[in-house]
C-alpha cells in the first residue's frame with residue numbers, strides 16, 4: 001500500500017495515497033524515517049533561489065537513506081522565477097549558475113552516472129493569441145505553454161481557427177484519433193474538439209492567470225541539450241531505455257531535469273537530442289517528464305496535452321493529493337520492480353505523477369503558495 | 384461628489400478614491416472600466432471557499448482589480464493592491480460571460496479574486512444575466528460596504544463569503560488600513576438576512592486564542608448555523624518573512640470554538656482534517672472534502688438525505 005505524508009512547517013499527517021484518508025496505524029518504517037528527515041528540510045518556496053539547494057539537500061538525504069539505483073532531481077525554480085519575476089541580467093545568470101553548482105555538488109558527493117537535460121530556455125512573450133472570434137473560450141494550462149484546446153466548439157470555429165494568427169498547428173479530435181488509433185478511450189474522450197499549438201513564444205492563457213503578468217515564457221524547443229556519462233540519447237523518448245540499460249549493468253543513474261535551462265545557459269558539455277514526435281513538440285514541463293519517465297510518445301499517455309478543466313475537476317476522487325492526475329502511469333522507470341527508485345525536486349505534483357518512484361519528495365505548492373513538503377512512499381523495496 | 388459604495392465614501396471630485404476604480408462621469412459615480420475583467424477560470428466551489436452552497440459544483444470564478452483595503456497579508460496583492468505593468472482588463476458582456484460559464488460546465492458565477500465592492504455595478508449586471516440563464520451567483524467580500532451597497536449585494540447574490548479578519552478596530556487599522564470593523568459586523572448581520580452567508584477569518588499571529596472565541600460568539604449571535612472558515616495563512620506579501628503559524632496550537636483553539644459554532648472549518652494547509660461537514664447532532668460525515676492547501680479544498684462526496692442527516696434526520700443548512 002502506498003502512503004503519502006504532508007509536512008507543513010513541521011505539522012505532519014500521513015494519508016492513504018489513493019483515498020486521501022488518514023492512516024491510523026502507520027506500519028511503514030520508511031515513512032516513519034521520512035517523517036524524521038523532512039522537518040530539517042523545510043521547502044524555501046517556489047520563487048526562492050534557495051529551493052535549488054533544497055533539491056540537492058533532499059536528494060542527498062534520500063540517497064543516503066535509501067541508496068536508490070535511479071534518482072530523478074527536478075529543478076523548476078529557474079523557470080518559475082523567470083516567469084513570475086523581472087530579473088536583472090545578473091540575477092538571471094546567478095540563478096542558472098546556482099543550479100549547475102548544486103548539480104555538481106550532488107554528482108561530486110555521490111557515485112551516480114548522470115543524465116542532465118536542459119528542458120529549454122526562457123524568452124520574452126512575443127504576443128498573445130487573439131481568440132476573440134472563436135465562439136467560446138480556449139482552455140489552456142500552465143502544464144503546456146504552447147497548447148490550448150477548444151471544447152464546446154460551434155460550426156464556424158473551424159474557419160476561425162484556419163485564419164487565426166500565430167497558430168503553428170491545429171488538429172481536430174477526429175483527425176487525432178485517425179492518426180493514433182491506439183490511444184486509450186479515456187484519452188480520446190478527454191481530447192478537445194480542436195487542439196491548437198501556438199508558434200514559438202506566443203501564449204494563449206491570458207484570462208486564466210488570476211491577473212498574474214508573466215515576464216517570460218518557455219521557448220519551444222525542437223531539440224534539447226543533454227549531458228551524460230552514459231550512452232547518448234538522440235531523442236527524449238530514448239532516455240528511459242538508456243537509463244534502464246545502465247541499471248541492468250549495475251550502474252546507479254541520476255536523471256537531472258533542468259527547467260528554464262536551454263543551450264545558451266547549459267554549463268556542461270552537451271549534445272542535442274530530439275524533443276519532437278511528429279508534429280508534437282514537448283513543452284517544457286509535464287510532457288517532458290512523462291517522456292523521460294515512460295519512454296512513450298504523447299498519444300500513449302493517460303491524458304492529452306490539454307484537458308477540459310471540467311473533466312479534470314470531475315476526476316479528482318482518486319489520488320486527491322496528486323494535483324494533476326487521478327490516473328497515474330502504470331509503466332514508468334520509477335516502478336521498476338528490481339531496482340530502488342526515488343524522485344525529488346521542486347516541481348510539485350509532476351515528480352511523483354510521472355515517475356511513480358518508490359520514494360518521492362517534492363514541494364507541495366499551488367499557485368506559488370507553498371503548502372509544505374509532500375512525500376510518497378510507494379511500494380518500496382526492503383531497505 | 385462622494386462615492387457611496389463603501390464606507391470610505393471618497394470625494395471623487397478631488398480625484399481617485401482609495402480603490403481607484405470609480406470616477407465621476409456625466410455627474411454620476413461610474414466604474415472606470417465597467418464590465419471588464421482580469422481573469423476567469425473554473426474551480427470547484429469549495430476552493431472559493433463555500434462549503435454550504437452547492438457542494439461539489441463547478442463555478443466560474445471571475446474578478447477585476449483593485450481593493451478598498453490594503454491588507455499587509457493580502458494573497459492577491461498583485462491584483463488588489465499593486466498595479467503591475469501590463470495588467471489589463473478585458474471587456475466581456477454579461478451575456479457572453481454567462482455563455483462562457485455554461486460552456487465551461489459551471490453551475491454558478493462567483494465574484495472572487497478581488498473585492499466585489501470596487502466593481503459592484505458590473506457584478507450586479509453580470510449577476511442578473513447569470514440568474515436569467517438559471518445560474519446561481521455568489522461573491523467574496525471584505526464587508527466594508529455602506530448599508531446601501533450591502534443591501535444591493537444581498538439582494539443580488541445567492542451566497543456571500545464575508546471576511547471577518549478580527550473583531551478589533553485596532554487590528555483593522557494596523558493591518559488592513561481600514562478605520563473600523565464596525566461596518567463589517569453590521570453588514571454580516573444585514574447580509575445574513577438577505578442571502579446565504581459564510582464567514583472567513585484568516586489566522587495570523589496577532590489573532591489570539593481569546594479573539595478566535597470572541598469572533599465565534601459574535602457569529603453564533605448572528606446565526607449559529609453560519610459556516611465559519613478559519614484560514615491558516617502562509618506568510619505572504621508584507622509578512623513574507625514572518626514565521627509560519629503553528630498548526631498544532633491552532634487545532635486546540637478550533638476544537639474549543641467548535642463548542643460555540645457547529646460548522647467550523649480550519650484549512651488552507653495541505654492535509655487538514657478539519658474540512659469535512661459533520662452533522663452537529665450525531666457526528667456523521669455529511670460532506671467529505673480533502674484539503675490540498677492554498678485555498679484548495681476538493682469536494683469528495685456527499686451523504687445527505689435532501690437537507691437532512693441520513694443518520695439522525697437533523698436539518699442541515701446547505702444550499703443544494
Ligand code: SF4
Nearest residue numbers: 386389392393400402
Ligand atoms: S468604493 Fe472605492 S471610490 Fe468608492 S468609497 Fe470605496 S474606496 Fe472610495
